[in-house]
Amino acid sequence: IYQRSSQLFAEAEQVIPGGVNSPVRAFKGVGGTPLFAKSAQGAYLYDEDDNRLIDYINSWGPMILGHAFQPVVDAVIEKAKKGTSFGMPTELETQIARLAISMVPNIDKIRFVNSGTEACMSAIRLARGYTKRDKIIKFAGCYHGHSDSFLIAAGSGLSTFGVPNSPGVTQGTAKDTLLAHYNDIDNVKALFEANANEIAAIIIEPVAGNMGCVPPAAGFLQALREICDANNALLIFDEVMTGFRLAKGGAQELYGVTADIVCFGKVIGGGLPVGAFAARNEIMNHLAPLGPVYQAGTLSGNPLAMAAGLAMLETLNNDTAVYQRLEEKTAYLQQGIDRVLRENNIVFTINRVGSMISVHFDAHPVVDFQTAKNGDNDTFKKFFHGLLQEGVYIAPSAYETWFITDALTYDDLDFTINAVAKVAQTL
Numbered sequence: 093i094y095q096r097s098s099q100l101f102a103e104a105e106q107v108i109p110g111g112v113n114s115p116v117r118a119f120k121g122v123g124g125t126p127l128f129a130k131s132a133q134g135a136y137l138y139d140e141d142d143n144r145l146i147d148y149i150n151s152w153g154p155m156i157l158g159h160a161f162q163p164v165v166d167a168v169i170e171k172a173k174k175g176t177s178f179g180m181p182t183e184l185e186t187q188i189a190r191l192a193i194s195m196v197p198n199i200d201k202i203r204f205v206n207s208g209t210e211a212c213m214s215a216i217r218l219a220r221g222y223t224k225r226d227k228i229i230k231f232a233g234c235y236h237g238h239s240d241s242f243l244i245a246a247g248s249g250l251s252t253f254g255v256p257n258s259p260g261v262t263q264g265t266a267k268d269t270l271l272a273h274y275n276d277i278d279n280v281k282a283l284f285e286a287n288a289n290e291i292a293a294i295i296i297e298p299v300a301g302n303m304g305c306v307p308p309a310a311g312f313l314q315a316l317r318e319i320c321d322a323n324n325a326l327l328i329f330d331e332v333m334t335g336f337r338l339a340k341g342g343a344q345e346l347y348g349v350t351a352d353i354v355c356f357g358k359v360i361g362g363g364l365p366v367g368a369f370a371a372r373n374e375i376m377n378h379l380a381p382l383g384p385v386y387q388a389g390t391l392s393g394n395p396l397a398m399a400a401g402l403a404m405l406e407t408l409n410n411d412t413a414v415y416q417r418l419e420e421k422t423a424y425l426q427q428g429i430d431r432v433l434r435e436n437n438i439v440f441t442i443n444r445v446g447s448m449i450s451v452h453f454d455a456h457p458v459v460d461f462q463t464a465k466n467g468d469n470d471t472f473k474k475f476f477h478g479l480l481q482e483g484v485y486i487a488p489s490a491y492e493t494w495f496i497t498d499a500l501t502y503d504d505l506d507f508t509i510n511a512v513a514k515v516a517q518t519l
């Protein structure tokens with residue numbers, strides 16, 4: 093039933109190296125080829141073989157209100173007709189900046205880039221420029237994009253989707269990246285002691301969405317806040333996945349902890365390429381021309397992307413019940429999956445934070461970078477392919493997150509739970 097997708101994949105591989113730009117690498121773990129999308133609407137994806145799939149990959153997170161969300165589509169078409177890249181600032185950029193600043197705690201200024209990767213790179217550069225220090229603490233298993241410095245220092249196959257660090261790539265800033273264990277505050281303290289007055293910042297996914305939706309341990313984010321304050325280092329929240337998804341104000345709002353620099357991507361662009369980083373004036377004014385830190389981009393803040401992002405954020409800001417609905421739908425799905433897997437005596441764990449979940453097949457309460465491989469086993473492969481046959485498309489790895497969208501109806505969720513029940517009998 094995936095004949096045409098397989099054929100298109102074979103053709104694509106002849107001209108697009110390193111896999112088509114899709115979950116190809118993650119697919120390697122489960123076997124098979126990624127589906128080629130023909131179209132998508134609301135909660136559904138239609139592939140080139142005309143299969144309809146309930147979509148939990150969700151373009152890896154941006155489409156929180158569903159595919160082809162009308163206000164975003166309308167805004168993009170209107171702007172595209174007028175011309176997209178004007179080479180001059182537009183009011184749209186100011187409008188989305190104002191709105192984002194009003195939704196997110198503790199930021200005065202925001203700067204737009206083209207991806208989550210760029211947002212994280214820029215945040216690190218800014219932190220180094222502001223603190224005049226070089227070293228950065230990052231957590232193994234947290235993913236901050238495909239820039240050299242993060243890939244080289246990732247320290248875990250998981251952060252690089254299983255791709256080993258590339259020999260011959262310049263080591264760049266790798267020596268300045270200190271690797272810590274997620275949720276291990278003593279480890280972070282030890283790194284600060286061993287590198288006194290040298291650490292510019294800690295960067296963290298406040299919910300570790302790239303290793304199976306692992307929530308921060310109680311008090312962990314607050315403890316990082318305190319360590320940073322005590323050491324004059326900055327706390328960077330990489331909210332590329334969590335921003336505008338977990339709450340209007342993202343993980344900062346959900347956990348009541350403020351970061352110094354916040355990175356965005358995914359939802360903020362409504363499906364178009366938008367990333368952003370934001371901070372208080374004191375830090376943001378280190379960007380040129382006011383300060384020494386250079387940052388630019390031909391397509392940054394381009395009107396088409398800004399129109400999409402603005403339509404998305406306006407909807408999320410105006411719909412006072414959207415996060416409540418997402419929470420309820422996701423909890424319903426989680427409870428349903430939990431129930432049917434239990435009924436089949438399957439050993440599993442579900443992690444959930446807000447509208448993000450992950451399901452893996454071992455008894456560990458969370459996946460971490462050491463145990464994730466145990467959860468990414470043959471049972472998961474069967475689970476993934478079984479669901480695909482039933483018309484449910486989940487992330488092709490136990491350490492990836494499922495993204496729930498507001499376009500999902502309770503019928504869709506029941507359909508999914510029934511599909512899980514059917515597949516469970518084969519595990």
Ligand code: PLP
Nearest residue numbers: 207208209235236237332333357
């Ligand atoms: N940071 C996090 C937490 C992410 O999940 C991702 C992408 O999945 C990135 C950064 C990189 O963003 P992008 O793929 O838009 O470059």
